[in-house]
Amino acid sequence: MVDPLPATPVRLDAPGLLLRAYVDTDAPDLTAAFADEDIARWNPGSPDPEAVEAFMASRNDWSTGDHASWAVADPTGRLAGSVSIHRLDRDQGDAEIGYWVAPWARRQGYAVRAVLLATRFGFGPLGLHRLYLYHAVDNPGSCAVALAAGYLHEGTLRQSFRYADGVHHDEHLHGRLSADPEPERAAR
Template sequence: MSDVPLVPVALDLGDLVLRAPADADAETVAAAFADPALRMWNPPPAYDEDPHANALAWIRERADWSTGIRLAWAVAAPGGPLLGSVSIRVDASSANGTIGYWTTPAARGRGVAGRAVRAAARFAFDVAGLHRIELAHAVANPPSCRVAQAAGFPLEGVLREAYAYGDGRRHDEHLHAKLRTDPD
């Protein structure tokens, strides 16, 4: 397996760029974490205590690739505002990863998440040497199912009551996965 880079690597998709999260993104991240849909399906850590400070902590954690356990990008238009985030937790011992993502309300329904997930997965396969990447989302969240399908992650099954989401209830999840050998 390849060595995971120690610093974020930008991925240029033309009209989108996956780049290192930056402190300048804090206002947009804090606003995104206030969005009810994001809070339901991707609950932020400790948002209510100090939204700006929590956004900065979240950004700095994701901008640090030095541990080799997370690859994370801010998703934006070139020179434009933050549209979302995509990250992959890396298990180097098994060459597997788990991908997660979110988008701001303004970016939803435009294909941003699907393209970002596809690009991040390709990087993880080609550069970090992963073999399998899993994507799980609540069955009750159909937009995330569309993202998984658009990014080329086939549905593998249902994980019953697998995760407690923002409403505090455990939800069934769809498990999607992509292998390095799957076609793009």
């Protein structure tokens, strides 16, 4: 059985990284991130100010118990991305994890570190048995993040999800069990 969530985001710290609630000062960076071509292609989100405000409010409200979502912040507190444990199935003890990184923070290890930290929260305080993720086969960066965070490639789902371009893309399914060892990179 999965442990209950608090009503608001739990702050999680790691070297060079902070997972926290969204704050009002994140709005300009969220607007810019949602306007980025790569984020818009693979992730939901609109740069419209009302949509940005609604996104932050929904991610900061854990009271439904179906997700744990965080703003990923760099050491200065600036928004670097997003990570979320969602589709939480309390009976099965599993959930999906998703992430994106803002253009100004890419290739600096934020995605892998954020996924590792959120995974530890999922397997630790939440008591999950399994976490999984999907990404478009055409998104090799997301595949690299999944593998580096210890999520094994379990298969390819043919034309399984229609992304923003209106096309049903093939997706990779990756999974990690609570009993799986931390990836070597994370142990350092």
